[in-house]
Amino acid sequence: MAWLKPRTAAWADLLDVPRPVLEVVLPSRDYRQVKVKPDHAEQFDALPAAAKAVRVMDFDRAGRAAYEAANEAMLSSVDEMVAVWDGQPGTGSGGTAEVVAEARARGLKVTVIWPDGVARD
Numbered sequence: 338m339a340w341l342k343p344r345t346a347a348w349a350d351l352l353d354v355p356r357p358v359l360e361v362v363l364p365s366r367d368y369r370q371v372k373v374k375p376d377h378a379e380q381f382d383a384l385p386a387a388a389k390a391v392r393v394m395d396f397d398r399a400g401r402a403a404y405e406a407a408n409e410a411m412l413s414s415v416d417e418m419v420a421v422w423d424g425q426p427g428t429g430s431g432g433t434a435e436v437v438a439e440a441r442a443r444g445l446k447v448t449v450i451w452p453d454g455v456a457r458d
Contacts, residue, residue: 364403404431
C-alpha cells in the first residue's frame with residue numbers, strides 16, 4: 338500500500354491507521370525545503386520516520402516532471418492506494434487527481450479519504 342500526500346497536513350493523521358505499509362516517495366531532493374510550510378514540518382517529518390522505505394526521485398527541484406515520476410514510481414510498486422484527496426479536479430499532470438485516475442485505470446484498489454473540517458491551503 339502506498340500513501341499520497343496532498344497540499345495539507347491532514348495526511349499525517351493517517352499514521353494512526355492500522356496495518357499500513359507506509360512507503361514515502363518524494364518527487365525531488367528539495368521537496369521538503371520548498372514545499373513544506375514550517376508549521377507542517379513536524380507532521381511531514383513523521384511520515385518518512387514511520388516509513389518502511391523512503392524513495393527520492395532523481396530531481397533536484399520539485400515540479401510537474403518530478404511529480405509525474407514520483408507518481409509512476411509509486412503506481413508501479415503498489416497493489417492498493419490510499420489517497421488523501423478533496424476530490425477536486427487537478428490543475429495539471431502530476432497531481433493527486435491524475436494519479437488517482439491512473440491508479441483506477443490500472444485496476445488498483447483506491448481508497449480516497451478527506452478528513453472532516455480540513456481545507457486546502
